[in-house]
Amino acid sequence: QQQVKQSPQSLIVQKGGISIINCAYENTAFDYFPWYQQFPGKGPALLIAIRPDVSEKKEGRFTISFNKSAKQFSLHIMDSQPGDSATYFCAASKKDNFNKFYFGSGTKLNVKP
């Protein structure tokens, strides 16, 4: 069963707009929530990550919002650029098993110039 649910499956945003991708989980043992970016022909690359004791984390144009009570977290990409066009994955891992990641199904982002 999918332990981390991700939406939407695909997203089209105009250049300069905000891209928002959402993820939800059920297992409260999850302790670490990273977001990965993957370009065609490449492996996923870590973008930004958060732990559940923090409600928001920002790195440049990328922000994670985390709602522990709702068991949801989201990625916001501000001022989206064509170069951001890629597939984005949310993931989660447990404190006692931190190198085993459960990935969302991915969101294909297309930023129109």
Add this chain to the structure above:
Amino acid sequence: KAGVTQTPRYLIKTRGQQVTLSCSPISGHRSVSWYQQTPGQGLQFLFEYFSETQRNKGNFPGRFSGRQFSNSRSEMNVSTLELGDSALYLCASSLVGGPRGYTFGSGTRLTVV
């Protein structure tokens, strides 16, 4: 600093054959994890090796196996290949202490015909 190196990049095999994929982690990284990526199932955890020992295992049949050598390099083997084993196989390495720095290679694209 060299990244995670996976060889070969592409592979075509026939049903029933076996295949071995190789992963060289980032220097100093002692944990190596393997994932299978398919359009239908997304990224799924296969197993993790640390100090030559399998530390974690996903829900894959026994046809999928791996090992790690004393220099942290890892190999993954799939026996009796099935058409459904066609996928991108990704390797990720990380430091001992946690998921930070979890870095993926570009993967090996396996096609089973």
